[in-house]
Amino acid sequence: MSELVYRPASELVALIAKKEVSSVEVTKAFFDRSEKLNPVTNSYLHLNRELALAAANSADEALSRGEVSSPLHGVPIAVKDNLTTTDAPTTSGSKILEGWVPQYDATVVTKLRQGAMPILGKTNLDEFAMGSSTEYSAFGPSKNPWDLDRIPGGSGGGSSSAVSGFLAPVAIGSDTGGSIRFPAAVTGSVGAKPTYGAVSRYGLIALASSLDQIGPVANNVLDTALLQDVISGHDPMDSTSLPNSLGSMAQAVRQADPKGLRVGVVKQLSSDGFQPGVKELFDDTIAKLVAEGVEVVEVDCPSFEYAVAAYYLILPAEASSNLAKFDSVRFGLRVTPEGNPTIERVMAATREAGFGPEVKRRIILGTYALSSGYYDAYYGSAQKVRTLIQQDLNRAFEKVDVLLTPTAPTTAFKIGEKVNDPLAMYLNDIATIPANLAGIPGMSVPNGLAREDGLPSGVQILAPQMQDALMYRVGAIIEKLYLAQWGSPLLTKAPKLEAK
């Protein structure tokens, strides 16, 4: 059954439940492919065949006792390497954590284990999730299965390339400013950032606490929804986690009816700065919805103009504090300098050797932004912009149910193209950042291949806080319209990966 790896997770779970195939067989199929192709895509930093097969075996045994632990029981999964796992190293893409095996599992990892989802391995990311391409990973960039010379998006490029390259059926990502949605858009896959607090952050190595959110990555909307249903829910270990359930996303997907839907197009995210082919695809998506009778209006979000600037103050500020704990005292790398190794010198030498350039850049930026005398001008102003963006969105959501934007300004760029131009890199997130600043859910769904380069593009759906189900419903509507046009998922058009 070599085609197993191309099946959606929703089919795999049904096959496993009917015992037409075992979880062990499915897991083996993904390992066989991953062991062959990971050297090509560099999706995984760590693969763990024995442990995953043991978990798959337990999943099969549970099924034979009639126990179904989750909507994805038996389906294997890849986990971004900034979630702690007790049975695998957790690096967050940094040398400073190389070799560290956490003493505890992230809440989401616990939910995957309890949901009988074997963990295939840990996926690559930009160091501490800082980046849009995985080029800032201390362990080399991941490759985009559509074009191996191009980036798979970031920071969650390991998960997006694993899923779009069929090295995993589904994966876990984390999204601070677009790290799930941008990789999804440039790899032709689906990724969702749930409402802030919908999924516990306990065990997610923090980048910016007020912006970080764990979410699902998959090849289609239903699989994404099923995975969000597995990982979401209140967690007493995370004070910012929502007290109430947001309902079943999978159920919302199954009600993909466009009737009565009102969609907003953000004025500030529909004109300048987008690659023409990306813009054309977005206009096409809107046209398709209009043809279905969906009401589309333009909405004004004037504060979006300042979103990237505000984001690059708030994020580094929180990150500079979150990353202070990497000091060599209790875990991870320790570099002892020559001469008189005082604690200050050991900390400095460790951080100098352990952190990459982008991490250092953001720590310095954040430290500066929080400094007394600059706090009000930088961090304080950025927080005000954040409030204004929330107000823009509140006003918009009075008029429409969801907002649509292109997920990213361009298709996947070439590895090396922007790595030395941080500002250009930061602008990739122009459309995704507002959702993190406002805490609202956002997802990216593929909407075709750009005319210029034949590479995938995505449309982003933004919904009001806690209306993740509505977001999934719209995602399913758009996916259905395109499937009708394409006849099969976009990823079936991707070039076949070959071992090198």
Next chain:
Amino acid sequence: MAKDNLLSYEAALEQFEVVIGLEVHVELNTKTKMFCGCANEFGSEPNTNVCPVCLGLPGSLPAVNKKAVESSMAIGLALGCKIAPTGRFARKNYFYPDLSKNFQTSQYDEPIAYDGEITIELDSGESFVVQIERAHMEEDAGKLTHVGGATGRIQGAEYSLVDYNRAGVPLVEIVTRPVFGAGDKAPELAAAYVRAIRDIVKSMDVSDAKMERGNVRCDANVSLRKKGAEKLGTRTETKNVNSLRSIENAVRYEIQRQAYILSQGGTITQETRHWHEDRGYTSAGRPKSDADDYRYFPEPDLVPVQPDIAWIESIRSALPENPAARRKRLQSAWGFSELEFRDVVNSDLLDQVEATVAAGASPQAARKWWTGELARVANASEIEISALQITPEQVAAIQKLIDAGDLTDRMAREVVAGVLAGEGEPAAVIEKRGLKVVTDEGALIAAIDEALAKQPDVLEKIREGKVQAAGAVIGAVMQAMKGQADAARVRELILERANS
């Protein structure tokens, strides 16, 4: 050895006005730590009460201890503070190896309690109102032990050991506004203030309040200004003052040290200073300026504490009587002398005496038991008097038997010993040990006759007015009766005989 020149205390006060400000840290006695479920326990093996949260491991998140919030509010209310409708946590960022996250989770511009005041009465009866600026919640750091090196300080140590058991223990920091006008009473006021805080938190049972264990710690700010001057002088902050006597001595020392410098035309360096109790001087710590930059910002991992009125009022209504007011009430009710009352207070026996009186003993008798025999027994067995296995009710019951003439003082002490030895209630001990006052006068008279026969000159001496001569006969009679006689009655009988 102190290197500082000091101006005499009298001369210092003649020239300068003393301004003090006090920061008192109260360690709460909650079962668990401030932000995790680890035990809040003194004296455990190093690094046994630790978890990913208090070790600051990557990915871990804090969750607020509700009991600690309640205790903090109770302290605020007891000090007449207002409770903030929104209390926000903030991060205080600085690197130190005892601080596991390299930031302390504290409160900054939105403390839980603010704007209170407390009246402090000195021994002289003079009273001062001390304004409380704020009381805020924060977590303690770990404990460092510097090994090697001459000073036991981090400088020059060969290596340092870190015990994170204390990391994350809940603290409430109470900060006064500057206190003016105490004049030569400033040192005494400082100590009396800390004692008042200690008594209050102890009476509320929110802290073990043992200064020697660091449950209550004080940083004393001292500054001087020329008499009549408007502008406040430069202050120093003396740390490490962990007894009431140290506080008084350290403040006095700083007054004299600063006065000397200022009188010589010098300037005071704003710095922290360390108090050395053994040799009675302060030494310079690190320079501390207002430019000290902790880069405070709101803790994004915690939602604000927003107590509703009902919660606040339920805590307020459960507050115990103010310890100072209670002392006043009891002293007047019991009619003790100043000296007697202070003895009870200083021995920390108010509760026991009050309960013993409530159980029916006279105040004087209750006081004598607790400050006399019971204190002696506790002292001899080197345990806290509160750990003695005897209740105030039992003490009162024994006293009643004395009052009724059923026990002599000596027998009563034996009953106490029996109770302490676990032989049961006083009645059971009396029964078991056969302790019964001999009231058969015939037996007493026979014993007196026998004793007088051996000391024939006694009666003559008594008749001559040397009444104390009876003592020798009383002793002999008591010995013959094995102590089970009422010595007062024996004395009466001997005097009757002499005068008949």
